[in-house]
Amino acid sequence: MDAYEFIKEAIILGKLEPGMRLGEETLAKELNLSRTPIREAIKQLEAEGLVIPLKRGVGVRRFTKEDIREIYDLRTLLESYAASQAAIHRTEDDLIALAKANELYEHSIEDTSHLDMKSVRRIVKVNQTFHEAIVAASKNSHLRFHISKVVVVPIVFRSFYWYNDFQLKQSLEVHKIIFEAIKNREPERARIAMHEHIFQGRDNVLRHLDDSEISHLLKEEVK
Amino acid sequence: MDAYEFIKEAIILGKLEPGMRLGEETLAKELNLSRTPIREAIKQLEAEGLVIPLKRGVGVRRFTKEDIREIYDLRTLLESYAASQAAIHRTEDDLIALAKANELYEHSIEDTSHLDMKSVRRIVKVNQTFHEAIVAASKNSHLRFHISKVVVVPIVFRSFYWYNDFQLKQSLEVHKIIFEAIKNREPERARIAMHEHIFQGRDNVLRHLDDSEISHLLKEEVK
């Protein structure tokens, strides 16, 4: 496993918490590498905006409430466009992949009696598969590239952890509607459905942030 | 000047041509640096998609006609959204910056009797200022971040060089309409005007590519 993947994974899984600084020597020892490849990996993550420069070195970026609002707006725009494009450009293979991802999503929700850490993480992953399949069907590689960078932020922020299983079941229904729209080549219906879908997620997350029961996640600030 | 800026500038100005490979030792000597900081700069550019890995080392990315089509679609989406958001969130200061940028644009077109290399480059720069001012007024830093990466591609591709001065004058008119819409807080009008504006550029570029008089730019392929 290379340094970039390792560090990114660590940030996504929360093993490296926001605000935490990335010690090069430490990471190097952990990966049995010298500092050189570590530094290069960090430079990449910096270009993606996952880590930010500190006075000395870099630290895991801490996303504010405002960041989350902006990111969700952007993601809504990009993914609803992707859905509409998918309805135009999708092939039969895309449909198969889409159906399969959706089926997996359905199963992983049904198999989950209550939402613990592990099951949420599994659902996140399957959900991602569905969304990625749509983006792939849109046949715009640059759109895909930028969406992949945008989507990482809510994951790092742990947005998904604030869903309840009613919302999850509702998501499944919307997924099915989106699938049908793409299958039937109805760009506008696909776009609107996806727009609602992500905006719903946005609202849910922002509501929780306003409740500020988890606002401690945001309290400290990197110097 | 640091390595990242230097190499990026070189790519934008065409001093490093598409497909050309980036020799670390060469760049290091040119910048009076060792290979280490050069490599880090290259890693950043790689993360942004301006350079791509070759079998050995990296080379300046060659954008295909399909890339340009995708990029312009994406840019249309992002910037027309930015315009609509700007119409909502713009402050008085934003309007001042916008008016100023537009005035500069008007002057630099009027001062240009015919389109040589130098004047085109100046117009590109001023045009960029106007577009950036709109994005800034949208008050979404993440949107801004991604647009900045998307916009670079047409510049590297030299899309602007295929404009004639009638089209430039027409652009100015549209800029004024967009400005008015943002000033009057009309998001939808701003969005549509921007959409038309960029799509016009897209069509112009793609038409030229189809004419294939400049298709030699695309012919060789990096191994």
Add this chain to the structure above:
DNA sequence: GGTTGACTATTTGTATACAAACGGATAAAT
């Protein structure tokens, strides 16, 4: 007691040295 200053230790930034991989050229064989 708190604040300021200097010293030290740790960590980053850069340069260089070394190992490995790739490409090109030359030569031999079919």
Add this chain to the structure above:
DNA sequence: ATTTATCCGTTTGTATACAAATAGTCAACC
């Protein structure tokens, strides 16, 4: 003559060494 195999040169990838900067500590002075 064309193709294949081996060798060598060049360039990248990684490790290490060294220089510079920052933060933390301890002490002295107000």
